[in-house]
Amino acid sequence: MKGIILKNERLNDKYRLMEIESPEFVKDAKPGQFVMVKTGLQDYLADPLLRRPFGVVDVRGNTFRLLYMLVGKGTRLMTESLAGSAIEFSSSLGNGFKSVKGKNVALVAGGVGIAPLLWIAKLLKDDGCTVSLYFGGRNQEDIVLADEFRPHIDNLIITTDDGSIGEKALVTAPFGRDVKSFDRVYACGPKRMLQAVSEICVSSDVPVDVSLDERMACGMGACLGCIIYVREGEGTVQKRCCVEGPVFDGSKVVWDSVCRVG
Amino acid sequence: MSGLKVNICGVEFKNPVITASGTFGYGLEYARFTDISRLGGISVKGISYNEVQGNLMPRIMETTSGMLNAIGLQNVGVHRFLKEKLPLLRKYDTRIIVNFWGKSIEEYVQVAEILDNADIDMLEMNISCPNVKEGGIAFGSDPAMTSKVVDQCRKVIKNKPLLVKLSPNVTDIKPFAKACEDNGADGISAINTLLGMAVNINTKKPYISNVTGGLSGPAIKPVAVRMVHEVSKVVKIPIVGMGGIIKWEDAAEFFLVGASAVQVGTANFVDPEIPIKIIDGLEKYVSEQKLSNISELTGKVDLSK
Numbered sequence A: 001m002k003g004i005i006l007k008n009e010r011l012n013d014k015y016r017l018m019e020i021e022s023p024e025f026v027k028d029a030k031p032g033q034f035v036m037v038k039t040g041l042q043d044y045l046a047d048p049l050l051r052r053p054f055g056v057v058d059v060r061g062n063t064f065r066l067l068y069m070l071v072g073k074g075t076r077l078m079t080e081s082l083a084g085s086a087i088e089f090s091s092s093l094g095n096g097f098k099s100v101k102g103k104n105v106a107l108v109a110g111g112v113g114i115a116p117l118l119w120i121a122k123l124l125k126d127d128g129c130t131v132s133l134y135f136g137g138r139n140q141e142d143i144v145l146a147d148e149f150r151p152h153i154d155n156l157i158i159t160t161d162d163g164s165i166g167e168k169a170l171v172t173a174p175f176g177r178d179v180k181s182f183d184r185v186y187a188c189g190p191k192r193m194l195q196a197v198s199e200i201c202v203s204s205d206v207p208v209d210v211s212l213d214e215r216m217a218c219g220m221g222a223c224l225g226c227i228i229y230v231r232e233g234e235g236t237v238q239k240r241c242c243v244e245g246p247v248f249d250g251s252k253v254v255w256d257s258v259c260r261v262g
Numbered sequence B: 001m002s003g004l005k006v007n008i009c010g011v012e013f014k015n016p017v018i019t020a021s022g023t024f025g026y027g028l029e030y031a032r033f034t035d036i037s038r039l040g041g042i043s044v045k046g047i048s049y050n051e052v053q054g055n056l057m058p059r060i061m062e063t064t065s066g067m068l069n070a071i072g073l074q075n076v077g078v079h080r081f082l083k084e085k086l087p088l089l090r091k092y093d094t095r096i097i098v099n100f101w102g103k104s105i106e107e108y109v110q111v112a113e114i115l116d117n118a119d120i121d122m123l124e125m126n127i128s129c130p131n132v133k134e135g136g137i138a139f140g141s142d143p144a145m146t147s148k149v150v151d152q153c154r155k156v157i158k159n160k161p162l163l164v165k166l167s168p169n170v171t172d173i174k175p176f177a178k179a180c181e182d183n184g185a186d187g188i189s190a191i192n193t194l195l196g197m198a199v200n201i202n203t204k205k206p207y208i209s210n211v212t213g214g215l216s217g218p219a220i221k222p223v224a225v226r227m228v229h230e231v232s233k234v235v236k237i238p239i240v241g242m243g244g245i246i247k248w249e250d251a252a253e254f255f256l257v258g259a260s261a262v263q264v265g266t267a268n269f270v271d272p273e274i275p276i277k278i279i280d281g282l283e284k285y286v287s288e289q290k291l292s293n294i295s296e297l298t299g300k301v302d303l304s305k
């Protein structure tokens, strides 16, 4: 489908926030879902060929937002899209996060993993939860959108590798200290962080949902390029990250089957 | 629409645009994203006798105007396909081609025999997957082996037309096409992916765990057009052309060099509406060129100097 870019805002050297108007898209979108975006400007631009997956930050009226980190040619091309121009993308994809009512929940984000957590934070808050956000980054530059979370969360704990803002630690340090107080955890970020968060949760018997980034060609369940393994019963089964995910039970993911992309 | 109606190996297609094996799942995946009843046909993911889990990840990587894949022919196996997928797929008004393969001639024959009696329109024998060690490519890189596997399968395929899908990873594709025709194939599909490789210069590791993968997408189109042209010079049976088609103009090129129908692969990942845009584009082209049917384009490349 097609939308109109309303804003393509530079947050800093590393991140951009894009707002897109599309009544058709917002109709079906849910928190924790993602969208495959055609980064080029023309209909049939062959390079970059594939669409790029991005988490849906939130939906407001007829618009939705994407937070993107500059990585390679697709995301760099996106920075050149001007407000007012058209952009092509898929409908909303994947399973998304499920909200819970009246619980004490933690959100754990690493870097751009913050993107899909804002919408679910709002929903959790509306559903009467106490919400704590643990947000880790390399440095101050990675700590984006934090202000937008404030109205929807009760606690904000920031960590950076260099201490430029918040505690100088990995995000798993403060989260690990507090884990026992939570009923449920939602996490998105680099694989190693998600694995550590899941292990911490498992050892304290706290349910954890992780949103995984696998390299994707189609995003629609057809190419079988995004397979991960999860434990089921005695053995393991294959899942397509794009359809059965991107959100999985962190205690069931076979972490060695998850690729390190990017 | 009749200007696009084609007859391929005795089967009527309402238009000559078919989605390529491995890029359209079992068809059902796309029902949410595009009107699959508008497609001429669907070639489903390569089916083997037993369920196959495929290669380790990472399996895909984008390259310039294309992508590498080494999925490793992951599929649910012929029995589950017939039971769980085919009945649902049959509800759509489109032709169903089943792409199949085996690790041995016996497995090819076994699957062929089962499919010959199933409610499908056509078989497409894959002897060209570059991503599995046994089977597939072993039969597509030696004309004697190609002859043997086509001949053995032909003996058990009694009710359905048989396409054989050729590999581009050979010095000369012509003897393979000829071997198929001589051993009873009803048509040729060409081409499968080109063997390729890409390395991450930071980690110094190949991007694909299988080390090599099959290259597809617009990057391979000129190679595919050349190969369809070569095949058309040596066989009389219909050719289903593919490789890098992303717009109707690409498809028209394949007709001109001898294709009677086309398959669209990687483009489905880019936008699942592309096959329909190609159908619409071809229809317009046919009427603008004042052709009564698109088949009048087949083989009309003008080689005069």
Ligand SMILES: Cc1cc2nc3c(=O)[nH]c(=O)nc-3n(C[C@H](O)[C@H](O)[C@H](O)COP(=O)(O)OP(=O)(O)OC[C@H]3O[C@@H](n4cnc5c(N)ncnc54)[C@H](O)[C@@H]3O)c2cc1C
Pocket: A034, A048, A050, A051, A052, A053, A054, A055, A056, A066, A067, A068, A069, A070, A071, A072, A073, A074, A075, A076, A112, A115, A116, A212, A213, A214, A215, A216, A246, A261, A262, B061, B062
């Ligand atoms: C479900 C999901 C949600 C995502 N959400 C966001 C988000 O909200 N914000 C954000 O900035 N990024 C997100 N990503 C990562 C984002 O898709 C990549 O950063 C982006 O594709 C890079 O494209 P590029 O052309 O700039 O990079 P290149 O390196 O040039 O891309 C080459 C290929 O690798 C793929 N690729 C590269 N990095 C990644 C990665 N980390 N994950 C998956 N594929 C990758 C690209 O899609 C492309 O096919 C998400 C990924 C997934 C799978």
Ligand SMILES: Cc1cc2nc3c(=O)[nH]c(=O)nc-3n(C[C@H](O)[C@H](O)[C@H](O)COP(=O)(O)O)c2cc1C
Pocket: A223, B020, B021, B022, B023, B045, B046, B069, B071, B073, B099, B126, B129, B165, B191, B192, B193, B215, B216, B217, B218, B220, B242, B243, B244, B245, B263, B264, B265, B266, B267
């Ligand atoms: C992810 C992927 C999976 C594929 N799987 C199969 C397969 O199972 N059987 C087969 O015959 N071809 C398979 N192919 C090859 C395509 O059907 C097609 O021949 C090739 O990709 C060239 O066309 P394209 O450039 O339009 O994609 C696959 C291609 C891709 C990209």
Ligand code: FES
Pocket: A215, A216, A217, A218, A219, A220, A221, A222, A223, A224, A225, A226, A227, A240, A241, A242, A243
């Ligand atoms: S990205 Fe194609 S199956 Fe998941």
